[in-house]
Amino acid sequence: MESAPSQQQQHLLFVTNPMQGHINPARRLAARVMTSNPNARVTFCTAISGHRRLFPSLSSPDAETVDGAGVLYMPYSDGFDEGYNPVVHGLGTYKARARETGRETLSAVVSRLAARGVPVTRVVYTFLVGWVPEVARLHGVPAALYWIQPAAVFAVYYHYFHGHDAALAALFADGSGSDASVQLPGLPPVKRDALPSVVSITSPDHRHYMIIAMMRELFASLDEHRPTVLVNTFDALEPDVLRAVPQFELSAVGPVVPADDDDPTSSSDLFLRRHDDAKAYMEWLDAKPDRSVVYVSFGSILSMSARQAEEMRRGLKATGWPYLWVARERDNNIKDSDSSGTTTTAGEQLGSSMVVEWCDQLRVLSHRAVGCFVTHCGWNSTLESLTRGVPMVAVPQWTDQPTVAWLVEERMGAGVRARVDAEGVVDRGELRRCVELVMGDDGEVRAQAALWKERASEAVAPGGTSDKNIRAFASVEQPGV
Known part of the structure; x- marks a missing residue:
């Protein structure tokens, strides 16, 4: 030896x-x-x-x-x-x-x-x-x-x-x-x-x-x-x-997590070469008011069921807030019910909102226009949101994500957890309720998100x-x- x-x-x-x-x-x-x-x-x-x-x-x-x-x-x-x-x-x-x-x-x-x-x-x-x-x-x-x-x-x-x-x-x-x-x-x-x-x-x-x-x-x-x-x-x-x-x-x-967006490890994505031009979605965000955009992303592993994708789209639309949704290539056909069944693929605008196949998540979470993050509660994504002070709507799927959602809602108070139905799907009404709670004017969840951002920075x-x-x-x- x-x-x-x-x-x-x-x-x-x-x-x-x-x-x-x-x-x-x-x-x-x-x-x-x-x-x-x-x-x-x-x-x-x-x-x-x-x-x-x-x-x-x-x-x-x-x-x-x-x-x-x-x-x-x-x-x-x-x-x-x-x-x-x-x-x-x-x-x-x-x-x-x-x-x-x-x-x-x-x-x-x-x-x-x-x-x-x-x-x-x-x-x-x-x-x-x-x-x-x-x-x-x-x-x-x-x-x-x-x-x-x-x-x-x-x-x-x-x-x-x-x-x-x-x-x-x-x-x-x-x-x-x-x-x-x-x-x-x-x-x-x-x-x-x-x-x-x-x-x-x-x-x-x-x-x-x-x-x-x-x-x-x-x-x-x-x-x-x-x-x-x-x-x-x-x-x-x-x-x-x-x-x-x-x-x-x-x-x-x-x-x-990276201290800033210039860190070379800030935007590692092994599943997509960054053919998407960040200029399009960053300019789209630049044109939005402060804290007015709902950012949606569910990670790089699990696919979303067709029903969940439809409930998600309808629930987001019902809130009235514009959203930026990261839909991986395998999940990128998101139907707009107002367009006679046509589909919008990743990288295109969907009414007042935008769907992309990839984005630099830290840059997005750091943008002044982002008001909340609808997330699967992967720990990396959760910490990125926490360190940027962005409150969350937790939609956990598997492995550690249910525990992370518990931390977000019960320990931090920096977000709310969306509850699933008998089929394990978050329906449109529940998603709307959670997004409106976080994006609303009461400020309690947002204040907690700001507090945990400060505590994380101190650590x-x-x-x-x-x-x-x-x-x-x-x-x-x-x-x-």
């Missing part, structure tokens, strides 16, 4: 799977680490499929490159270099193949860096590559988990895998009312609709069972290796929850709680694995 020297230049290796929602916060934390310790080296490593989408102009898909901040990008292979497609590859193939191939190729990356005289001194990994600590341990390098979801979600998962699975599963059994809740150590009572959707999965035949299997392996690895856990949150937001799992030291380092400012935690992590040797 190799041993990392105790006195040498810090060299942090960040490792993620190729999903955009993991790459973006990891890149942003890597940039923060370099700012906190300019003498450190940082290498960023994601699977070849993600690396290729980040850098499409490279001469070969696994070629190395360096960004403007000095971060070196070196990919590993997860065995799916063209990207994983469950329809093509099958649901049961990813976990084992990614683990086996990833361990081998990431180990080769670590060895190559050592051979160049710049050995890795610490590895930072996100949660869907739970095999990474095994590679770190092989090379005698300490590892730290970067938890890119709220601390509350970490706590729920931990307790699920440590004796509370039956109590959580019981909430989703037939006969449990929507107001049923569970009491977990260190957490307030949590209602069923505020729990991560993954803890409701019990059958191996469920299409998302692979996620719960990977999370189970992750927490087994955490029990074995006891790494430092960095969390993309801040103390003022989750003060008690950060200490709800005393078996681990959870260190808040967030919100990890990452020099001397703030998250800033101190990042500086400590970036400059001090961590315990061995």
